[in-house]
Amino acid sequence: MFEFIYSKVREKRYKQIIKKQYCEDTSLIPLLWTEHCIECAAPTCYATCKRYKKRADGNCVRIVGGVSPIVLNGELGAAVEFRTWAKLESQFCTKPLSNKSYSALYLLISGLGYFFRGLAHLIPNTHVQHFIDSGWFSYRQKAINFFVKKISPINAVSLRGKLRNECKETTLLIDIKSDTKHLFRESVQVPLGDSEFVIAVPPYASAKELYFINIHPANAEEHITLTFKYLELEPTKKTEGKKIKCVIWDLDNTLWKGILIEDANVEVNSQFIELIKHLDSCGIVNSIASKNDKEHVVEKLKVLGIAEYFVFNKINWNPKSINIGKTIEQMNINPNTIVFVDDNPFERNEVSLRYPSITCIDPSEIISFSTCNRFKAVVTEDSKNRRTTYKMLESLKEEEDNWTGNIDEFLLSCKIKVNLHSPTDETLPRCYELLQRTNQLNASGRRLSLDNVTTLVKSKNIDSYVLQSSDKFGDYGIVGFLMVDKNDIYPCITDFVISCRVANKKIEPTLVNYLAKKYGGQVLFNYKKTNRNGPMLTLINELKMKKSAAKDGFDIYSCLHNEKFPKIVELEDLY
Numbered sequence: 001m002f003e004f005i006y007s008k009v010r011e012k013r014y015k016q017i018i019k020k021q022y023c024e025d026t027s028l029i030p031l032l033w034t035e036h037c038i039e040c041a042a043p044t045c046y047a048t049c050k051r052y053k054k055r056a057d058g059n060c061v062r063i064v065g066g067v068s069p070i071v072l073n074g075e076l077g078a079a080v081e082f083r084t085w086a087k088l089e090s091q092f093c094t095k096p097l098s099n100k101s102y103s104a105l106y107l108l109i110s111g112l113g114y115f116f117r118g119l120a121h122l123i124p125n126t127h128v129q130h131f132i133d134s135g136w137f138s139y140r141q142k143a144i145n146f147f148v149k150k151i152s153p154i155n156a157v158s159l160r161g162k163l164r165n166e167c168k169e170t171t172l173l174i175d176i177k178s179d180t181k182h183l184f185r186e187s188v189q190v191p192l193g194d195s196e197f198v199i200a201v202p203p204y205a206s207a208k209e210l211y212f213i214n215i216h217p218a219n220a221e222e223h224i225t226l227t228f229k230y231l232e233l234e235p236t237k238k239t240e241g242k243k244i245k246c247v248i249w250d251l252d253n254t255l256w257k258g259i260l261i262e263d264a265n266v267e268v269n270s271q272f273i274e275l276i277k278h279l280d281s282c283g284i285v286n287s288i289a290s291k292n293d294k295e296h297v298v299e300k301l302k303v304l305g306i307a308e309y310f311v312f313n314k315i316n317w318n319p320k321s322i323n324i325g326k327t328i329e330q331m332n333i334n335p336n337t338i339v340f341v342d343d344n345p346f347e348r349n350e351v352s353l354r355y356p357s358i359t360c361i362d363p364s365e366i367i368s369f370s371t372c373n374r375f376k377a378v379v380t381e382d383s384k385n386r387r388t389t390y391k392m393l394e395s396l397k398e399e400e401d402n403w404t405g406n407i408d409e410f411l412l413s414c415k416i417k418v419n420l421h422s423p424t425d426e427t428l429p430r431c432y433e434l435l436q437r438t439n440q441l442n443a444s445g446r447r448l449s450l451d452n453v454t455t456l457v458k459s460k461n462i463d464s465y466v467l468q469s470s471d472k473f474g475d476y477g478i479v480g481f482l483m484v485d486k487n488d489i490y491p492c493i494t495d496f497v498i499s500c501r502v503a504n505k506k507i508e509p510t511l512v513n514y515l516a517k518k519y520g521g522q523v524l525f526n527y528k529k530t531n532r533n534g535p536m537l538t539l540i541n542e543l544k545m546k547k548s549a550a551k552d553g554f555d556i557y558s559c560l561h562n563e564k565f566p567k568i569v570e571l572e573d574l575y
Contacts, residue, residue: 001106002078002228005113006055007066010080014069017076022103027096029157029233030105030144031213033078035063036089038220051084056117062086070227072164077229084223088218088231090363096235097147105147107138140470159213161188162196162230170226171218174199178211181423185349186356187218190226201233227474242336242438244284244359244374247366249276249310250323250342251297252292256361260296268304271367276309279370282379283386285331287321288313289340309388320347321354328355330397331390332500334439334532341366377437380430385477392474393501408506408568414471416505417570422468423457423481429458431466432479434497440509441498441539443525444554448495461487465575467511469502476502484515484523491515492556496536508539510569514559518573524548527559 037060046052046060053061064081158173169191176184188197217224252259258266276286286309290297294315301307312330315321328335336357342348348360361369403410423431432450457464467480479499483493498508516523525545527536545557
């Protein structure tokens with residue numbers, strides 16, 4: 001909802017439009033978008049700022065002509081011409097209302113607004129007007145609190161916007177903060193014409209706290225005119241988002257209180273230590289990104305007895321976004337499965353701007369956040385040992401970086417071994433976990449339920465394989481799962497998932513090439529493109545597979561056995 005009471009434009013139909021616009025049975029977070037200034041120090045700045053322009057209530061005009069109502073396709077929107085330093089701002093707490101209640105609140109706030117604006121016109125004294133404006137602020141917030149007081153808080157929300165830009169291409173910045181700290185920043189590119197965006201807002205420590213959300217052009221010196229057809233905060237339909245795979249920790253004033261280089265006896269937050277150990281037991285990996293002296297940090301972590309709980313640590317003076325980027329590359333995971341914990345808003349913003357999908361939060365929020373569904377996953381023996389597996393991968397990466405020969409020679413030196421087994425009751429949960437968690441090396445993209453997987457592996461027409469891998473650095477456990485449908489003339493690999501931990505080791509092509517030989521010299525391969533499984537195309541190209549058909553949304557490729565394929569991986573079939 002928008003505050004139109006200071007607009008020079010009138011829309012007599014707004015009551016009817018609001019009732020019609022919010023008639024669907026959905027939920028929204030109460031917002032009231034008002035005009036503000038990014039450099040505001042009201043009311044003291046009014047006497048000194050050259051850009052001050054008196055509004056009807058004595059405050060400054062930030063939006064030219066006020067936020068103006070405009071009807072587009074039967075919906076009430078807002079035309080906004082941003083002056084220099086202008087922004088739209090609202091306050092909110094994470095409690096949703098039904099659309100009907102939201103509509104009623106919209107009309108109530110509009111009525112209150114016109115009442116207080118009338119008072120401001122009747123009493124021109126600036127001090128009295130400021131008092132009236134404070135009263136207007138208080139009563140509109142009480143109105144919102146009245147509507148949401150019996151509503152349960154939620155953890156995940158999204159800001160959804162629909163815009164029309166007839167001015168020029170621009171960038172909008174969205175900021176969220178509390179009274180004491182900056183929490184989140186996201187940028188949105190706004191092209192000419194109609195566009196829309198959805199931004200996932202990070203979870204909060206307490207839904208009882210009031211937060212501020214503002215939106216303004218990135219170039220605050222320009223006059224930019226935009227029409228907002230829709231700008232609302234909605235409960236996220238999928239509250240869990242992507243499952244968390246890694247938590248990256250800052251150290252100074254985060255993991256411990258104080259700065260280590262200044263005080264070797266910094267006090268450590270015991271809750272964080274327990275959380276790190278808990279995450280580790282659930283298969284969620286802990287890492288470090290800290291601007292610090294590495295030698296001192298390593299020594300401190302050893303004293304605390306937690307040094308072994310962290311992998312792929314980046315302890316140096318480089319920008320944290322660069323360090324985290326290297327961690328993403330080394331671990332081969334998606335940024336949207338990472339949480340970055342840092343006390344410094346600057347560091348969080350620096351990381352967020354480069355990796356918008358990383359959840360960047362303040363240390364005060366991590367304990368509460370860790371209880372949400374994004375941290376809940378099936379715990380298997382393999383996931384319990386995930387840190388050990390990543391330690392081995394870390395050692396492999398270090399040796400690979402120092403290797404001077406070609407990659408095939410390096411892989412051969414690693415003595416990679418693969419064993420194929422039939423699934424058992426003990427290994428089936430791990431197979432299901434791989435189907436749910438694997439994105440890049442997932443040929444079909446299917447998310448089969450545990451019941452579906454159980455039924456399929458018991459079928460006489462399906463051969464199911466569990467893949468175990470090891471090398472000279474250690475045993476990686478179960479890293480893959482696949483099913484071969486024998487119903488057709490040529491057997492078809494219907495589902496094929498490999499953990500990213502063993503990617504680029506020639507395991508995938510070695511396995512498929514072997515299966516082609518096992519099933520008579522040729523095997524079919526199901527592939528369905530997703531937004532994440534592009535690496536599977538590398539496998540298809542490496543084995544020179546040819547597309548033979550398309551069925552039920554899947555591309556079906558034919559793979560012929562290649563006797564000359566390099567024997568880098570030692571494969572043993574125990575099926």
